[in-house]
Amino acid sequence: MAVGPDGLTDYQRKMNSQEKCNNFMRQFRDDESRELKKLTANQFMEVWSHYDADGNGYIEGSELDGFLKEFVSSVNANDTGPEGAASLPFGGMSVSDSMLAELKTCFLEAYDDNQDGKIEIRELAQLLPMEENFLLLFRFDNPLDSSVEFMKIWKAYDRDNSGYIEADELKNFLRDLLKEAKKDQDVSEDKLIEYTDTMLQVFDQNKDGKLQLSEMAKLLPVKENFLCRSVFKGASKLTKEDIERVFALYDRDNNGTIENEELNGFLKDLLELVKKDYDALDLQEFQDAIMRGCDFNKDGKINKKELTMILLALAKHGAEDEIQTGGVPANNPLAEIATIGMKALKLQKLRVRHFVNRTLGTNSTTTS
Numbered sequence: 253m254a255v256g257p258d259g260l261t262d263y264q265r266k267m268n269s270q271e272k273c274n275n276f277m278r279q280f281r282d283d284e285s286r287e288l289k290k291l292t293a294n295q296f297m298e299v300w301s302h303y304d305a306d307g308n309g310y311i312e313g314s315e316l317d318g319f320l321k322e323f324v325s326s327v328n329a330n331d332t333g334p335e336g337a338a339s340l341p342f343g344g345m346s347v348s349d350s351m352l353a354e355l356k357t358c359f360l361e362a363y364d365d366n367q368d369g370k371i372e373i374r375e376l377a378q379l380l381p382m383e384e385n386f387l388l389l390f391r392f393d394n395p396l397d398s399s400v401e402f403m404k405i406w407k408a409y410d411r412d413n414s415g416y417i418e419a420d421e422l423k424n425f426l427r428d429l430l431k432e433a434k435k436d437q438d439v440s441e442d443k444l445i446e447y448t449d450t451m452l453q454v455f456d457q458n459k460d461g462k463l464q465l466s467e468m469a470k471l472l473p474v475k476e477n478f479l480c481r482s483v484f485k486g487a488s489k490l491t492k493e494d495i496e497r498v499f500a501l502y503d504r505d506n507n508g509t510i511e512n513e514e515l516n517g518f519l520k521d522l523l524e525l526v527k528k529d530y531d532a533l534d535l536q537e538f539q540d541a542i543m544r545g546c547d548f549n550k551d552g553k554i555n556k557k558e559l560t561m562i563l564l565a566l567a568k569h570g571a572e573d574e575i576q577t578g579g580v581p582a583n584n585p586l587a588e589i590a591t592i593g594m595k596a597l598k599l600q601k602l603r604v605r606h607f608v609n610r611t612l613g614t615n616s617t618t619t620s
Contacts, residue, residue: 277326293450312370388433396474400517415532416462423448464531490567509553
């Protein structure tokens, strides 16, 4: 049987190709060294999409088990049995349940930064070798300090005030981000387009070709949503120091009120407690509802007294039993205000849809 320049017969080459298909990670290892090769943006996207099988933005449960098994066993050039795999980590394909559990624990301790038991895309980016420029876009060593900073960036790049970061705006953001990280090097336009397309594939969950607020928040995360801390869930007594700390977090210019991007940032964090998937219109409707109930002096800002009332409402009812309404505690005044905002949003959308349908219906009747 003829042997090719690579020392393999056609049959061996075909078998190697089939084995790589059986183990998705194997195709990304060097044939000689068995080290992982540096992934391009598109290859990283392929890995993420393959293991995030349900497309929910996490590799978790059986997806994580599958990834870990294939990640370890891909060190072997093929799927040999236990005899041929004895010298490999975890015995190549012979990964027992106990070994998998141990591996999973070690892996999550090393890479699961927020300790939620699942892997987000930026956590996977720490594990896999990638192009340096593309790796910089995940900023996992430099998350934003607060949602106030996030809202300032959002407004700076949403140039047309559409309420979305569209492809060109995202490309401008990525260009500036890379320029800031690597001031001595320019990234080619083709690479920027590739990175933009890849980021949209990863973070544009509703596939409308642009990023809404909640999608951009995953690309550009903050260190933490301070309002998720246990003190605001009724686990301990809310102190004056807690309120001072929250107020200082959002009152960035120290003028005694939370306003403009500061207010947007605070309300974004508040909205995330009741709604995970949201856009700019949701935030505006939510702001209108909250301010109607909490802006006592009607100045369009939040002062320390008004913030105190909101945080007390949040903490007072945080420990109560939750009902099945998106995880919002029952009889929570803050949740009731938020619910009014969400209902107003739905009603508004229904009215618009009804108007459009009625208009289109009339037009189509006229034309016929």
